[in-house]
Amino acid sequence: MARKLPPVNVVLVGFGWTAAILGQELTDAGLNVLALERGGWRDTSTDFAVTFAQDELRYYWRRALFEEPARETLTFRNSPDQTALPMRHLGSFLPATGVGGAGIHWNGQNWRFLPSDFVAKSHNTQRYGALQEGMTIQDWGVTYDELEPYYDKFEYLCGISGKAGNLGGKIQSGGNPFEGPRKREYPNPPLDMVYGPTLFAKAAAETGHKPFPCPAANMSRPYTNPLGVTLGPCTYCGFCEKFGCGNYSKSSAQTTILPVLMRKKNFELRTQCEVLRVNHDDAAKRATGVIYVDAQGEEWEQPAEIVILCAFAQHNPWLMMLSGIGKPYDAKSGDGVVGKNYAYQIVSSVDVFFDDKIMNPFVGAGALGVGVDEYNGDNFDHGSLGFIGGGYLACWQTNGRPIEYHPTPKGTPKWGAKWKQAVAKNYLTSLSIATHGAVMSHSNNYLDLDPTYRDVHGRPLLRLTFDYTDNEHKMSDYLTDRAEEIAKAMNAREVHAKKRTGHYSIVPYQTTHNTGGAIMGTDPKSSAVNRYLQSWDLHNLFVMGTAVFPQNPGYNPTGTVGALTYWAADAIKNQYLKKPGPLVQA
Amino acid sequence: MGDPRNRSRGFEMAGTPVSRRDLLSAGVVIGSTVALGNQSAEARSYSGAVPWTPGEANAPTPVEPGPFQYLTQDEVKFLDAAVSRLIPADNLGPGAKEAGVTTFLDRQLAGGFGKASSWYMQGPWKKGEETQGYQSKMTPAELYRAAIKGIDTYCAGKFGGKKFAELSTDEQDEVLKGVEGGDVKLDGADSKSFFKVFLQNTIEGFFSDPIYGGNREMVGWKLIGFPGARYDYRPYVKKHGEKLNLPPVGIKGRPGWNPST
Numbered sequence: 001m002a003r004k005l006p007p008v009n010v011v012l013v014g015f016g017w018t019a020a021i022l023g024q025e026l027t028d029a030g031l032n033v034l035a036l037e038r039g040g041w042r043d044t045s046t047d048f049a050v051t052f053a054q055d056e057l058r059y060y061w062r063r064a065l066f067e068e069p070a071r072e073t074l075t076f077r078n079s080p081d082q083t084a085l086p087m088r089h090l091g092s093f094l095p096a097t098g099v100g101g102a103g104i105h106w107n108g109q110n111w112r113f114l115p116s117d118f119v120a121k122s123h124n125t126q127r128y129g130a131l132q133e134g135m136t137i138q139d140w141g142v143t144y145d146e147l148e149p150y151y152d153k154f155e156y157l158c159g160i161s162g163k164a165g166n167l168g169g170k171i172q173s174g175g176n177p178f179e180g181p182r183k184r185e186y187p188n189p190p191l192d193m194v195y196g197p198t199l200f201a202k203a204a205a206e207t208g209h210k211p212f213p214c215p216a217a218n219m220s221r222p223y224t225n226p227l228g229v230t231l232g233p234c235t236y237c238g239f240c241e242k243f244g245c246g247n248y249s250k251s252s253a254q255t256t257i258l259p260v261l262m263r264k265k266n267f268e269l270r271t272q273c274e275v276l277r278v279n280h281d282d283a284a285k286r287a288t289g290v291i292y293v294d295a296q297g298e299e300w301e302q303p304a305e306i307v308i309l310c311a312f313a314q315h316n317p318w319l320m321m322l323s324g325i326g327k328p329y330d331a332k333s334g335d336g337v338v339g340k341n342y343a344y345q346i347v348s349s350v351d352v353f354f355d356d357k358i359m360n361p362f363v364g365a366g367a368l369g370v371g372v373d374e375y376n377g378d379n380f381d382h383g384s385l386g387f388i389g390g391g392y393l394a395c396w397q398t399n400g401r402p403i404e405y406h407p408t409p410k411g412t413p414k415w416g417a418k419w420k421q422a423v424a425k426n427y428l429t430s431l432s433i434a435t436h437g438a439v440m441s442h443s444n445n446y447l448d449l450d451p452t453y454r455d456v457h458g459r460p461l462l463r464l465t466f467d468y469t470d471n472e473h474k475m476s477d478y479l480t481d482r483a484e485e486i487a488k489a490m491n492a493r494e495v496h497a498k499k500r501t502g503h504y505s506i507v508p509y510q511t512t513h514n515t516g517g518a519i520m521g522t523d524p525k526s527s528a529v530n531r532y533l534q535s536w537d538l539h540n541l542f543v544m545g546t547a548v549f550p551q552n553p554g555y556n557p558t559g560t561v562g563a564l565t566y567w568a569a570d571a572i573k574n575q576y577l578k579k580p581g582p583l584v585q586a
Numbered sequence: 587m588g589d590p591r592n593r594s595r596g597f598e599m600a601g602t603p604v605s606r607r608d609l610l611s612a613g614v615v616i617g618s619t620v621a622l623g624n625q626s627a628e629a630r631s632y633s634g635a636v637p638w639t640p641g642e643a644n645a646p647t648p649v650e651p652g653p654f655q656y657l658t659q660d661e662v663k664f665l666d667a668a669v670s671r672l673i674p675a676d677n678l679g680p681g682a683k684e685a686g687v688t689t690f691l692d693r694q695l696a697g698g699f700g701k702a703s704s705w706y707m708q709g710p711w712k713k714g715e716e717t718q719g720y721q722s723k724m725t726p727a728e729l730y731r732a733a734i735k736g737i738d739t740y741c742a743g744k745f746g747g748k749k750f751a752e753l754s755t756d757e758q759d760e761v762l763k764g765v766e767g768g769d770v771k772l773d774g775a776d777s778k779s780f781f782k783v784f785l786q787n788t789i790e791g792f793f794s795d796p797i798y799g800g801n802r803e804m805v806g807w808k809l810i811g812f813p814g815a816r817y818d819y820r821p822y823v824k825k826h827g828e829k830l831n832l833p834p835v836g837i838k839g840r841p842g843w844n845p846s847t
Binding site: 040041043045046047049050051052053054055056057058061062063068069070073076077078082083084085086087088089091192193194195198233235236237238239246247258259262263264265267268269270271272273294295296357358360362363400401402403406414415416417419420421423424427428452453454503504505506507 | 628629630631632633634635636637639642643644645646671672673674676678681698699702703704705706707708710712714715716717718719720721759762766785788789790793794795798806807809810811812813814815816817818819820822823824825826827828829830837
């Protein structure tokens with residue numbers, strides 16, 4: 001039996017990027033805010049200090065900063081007719097546990113979505129006619145123009161390094177000409193560029209593209225953000241994504257918000273406290289608080305006037321299902337909303353091998369690279385291509401960590417003397433072009449509760465049913481072909497295009513861009529939260545993170561997650577607190 | 587944190603831990619099932635200050651030299667021979683055996699990785715599709731033990747009583763290819779699953795920081811030109827196309843700084 005604690009104004013479930021932003025914004029509004037984090041306190045000097053942060057085995061391969069499947073995992077299958085089995089160790093994606101969440105080990109690739117991405121359904125049907133059968137994409141209920149100030153706010157919090165491509169509608173040379181209009185430049189100039197991406201930029205320009213430095217949450221110079229927190233310049237150490245930054249040079253909750261938030265007396269953080277479910281009074285259409293368990297196994301009831309789910313992506317809809325909030329999605333009928341429209345990303349690459357060009361791949365940063373955006377979203381005519389959506393192409397130089405990075409040409413054996421020779425020959429003289437494609441939502445890609453497997457607390461695991469559809473494969477092949485054309489213009493010894501083929505697999509690492517399951521929209525029949533990320537069912541429950549994406553556009557999600565969080569915080573502070581109740585009438 | 591109802595607000599520099607006495611007085615049973623893997627710790631509350639404890643850092647634990655902790659003598663012989671085929675010594679330099687990969691594997695199998703301590707290891711158990719990943723009941727340590735025994739048994743049957751380590755290198759390569767492709771069936775272990783994890787761990791041992799027992803004298807890093815655990819490459823970003831020839835350095839430094847690296 002859980003023992004009841006004194007109420008707080010706001011309880012935040014999880015303490016990563018979105019909770020840190022909300023903690024800061026809502027304590028500023030005078031509220032008492034409590035964050036409950038299932039993992040421990042984490043900080044630069046104690047957990048990934050520069051004296052030992054560069055440890056490939058410990059942090060990536062032995063998963064030091066990530067979620068432990070022994071405690072919580074999910075089950076997975078490709079289609080509803082299969083039996084889902086547990087993801088027994090991490091692979092395809094890497095959620096985190098602990099303060100700062102996955103924002104500690106992200107690359108820092110910080111993008112805005114295209115204006116047309118937010119109206120994907122109406123835009124695409126207007127231009128190309130009816131959607132493919134089974135495709136369940138929706139409009140977001142919020143527009144790019146509405147989000148622009150909040151994108152800006154997150155970029156200035158983080159100190160993003162980049163070059164604007166569109167200032168107030170005027171295209172800027174050197175930036176991404178396809179981006180939506182922005183009101184001002186990035187807070188910091190682009191990072192210095194290493195060799196490989198400059199070769200890609202040259203080849204891309206020669207083949208008629210407009211390459212640009214990718215926006216990075218790695219600091220190109222010292223930066224003090226609007227909260228007064230200072231980040232140091234990036235040292236290009238190559239231990240960035242999948243690692244914590246030892247140098248205070250990558251934006252995270254730790255390096256941008258916590259030094260201010262943690263000092264506030266109206267904020268409290270409890271670590272090693274895992275929320276099991278949300279309590280609610282359906283008659284009153286209100287959440288009443290949460291039940292959590294601490295590391296000793298003791299259960300507590302924490303009443304709160306506002307409950308905000310800030311856990312990693314799919315954990316938020318999981319908590320809603322475990323708490324009986326919202327109507328669960330039924331894939332057969334298409335009814336219900338919670339668990340609907342899980343999506344991911346589809347990625348491929350083209351490896352380029354030179355004989356004589358030294359790349360020094362170990363000089364890198366998580367978001368150091370040159371991009372090409374001609375084939376993203378609806379930046380190109382999809383005419384008779386047979387798919388919608390797209391993605392960017394980029395030549396990143398993030399790392400030369402040798403367990404992970406030791407490229408070999410096509411046909412090289414996987415071990416033995418020839419493998420060793422190929423690794424030694426190509427390590428310094430190769431690069432790779434990545435494609436980063438959208439995933440449109442589909443009626444058979446969804447989340448629900450597993451009937452068999454349980455987590456460490458005895459709760460049913462989340463069950464993931466997901467596969468790429470024809471739309472994704474066609475699109476990804478198209479992107480890979482375009483990347484190969486640019487690669488061939490680089491006059492290399494050898495080009496090896498690695499298309500994404502077959503069914504989605506939970507095994508190899510692809511990306512931690514899991515989306516959907518508690519999607520936002522304009523209608524409670526087809527979405528779980530409204531345009532302010534407020535539950536349609538319980539007006540004092542809000543849901544953050546990528547779970548609210550109705551489908552997944554062709555960019556990394558964090559920039560939009562940050563913008564949506566500031567947008568929701570603004571609505572809570574300036575609308576909800578004045579008149580608690582539904583912010584949108586159903 | 588103790589009982590969160592009694593938490594004193596204010597400047598708690600390193601968070602307030604739950605004391606055993608708090609729990610006992612609250613009638614709580616200590617030692618619950620939630621403390622698994624490497625992330626078990628006590629609940630804490632933080633408010634009013636940035637947590638900070640002087641002199642506290644979660645530094646890595648280097649392996650200690652000394653006798654094998656998990657592997658038997660037969661398993662050591664097998665692994666010395668097998669890792670020499672995966673990454674052989676040649677005119678480019680030392681191979682996996684010379685790099686200490688067998689010691690690396692021993693320490694990994696004896697520790698959390700070998701025990702699958704962070705993996706979800708609850709049944710029911712089903713084989714599943716390839717896309718659903720590892721579904722064996724065996725921990726990595728158990729898988730190595732069963733597979734090595736199985737391969738030696740297979741070799742004895744096929745090569746007149748000889749164990750894997752006693753075969754010619756060509757014969758060893760042939761056996762390993764059979765294990766890799768699944769043509770060599772093993773008693774008590776799935777050959778393909780074993781080969782996958784064995785190859786991955788061998789590459790880890792060859793290229794990870796020397797504090798974990800492999801990559802001795804940083805031979806893996808020297809082979810490819812990886813400078814190791816450095817943290818500032820700003821002077822080199824714009825040196826496009828130049829070979830830098832930076833000598834590698836590990837977390838503990840490098841020979842010459844400290845004889846034990």
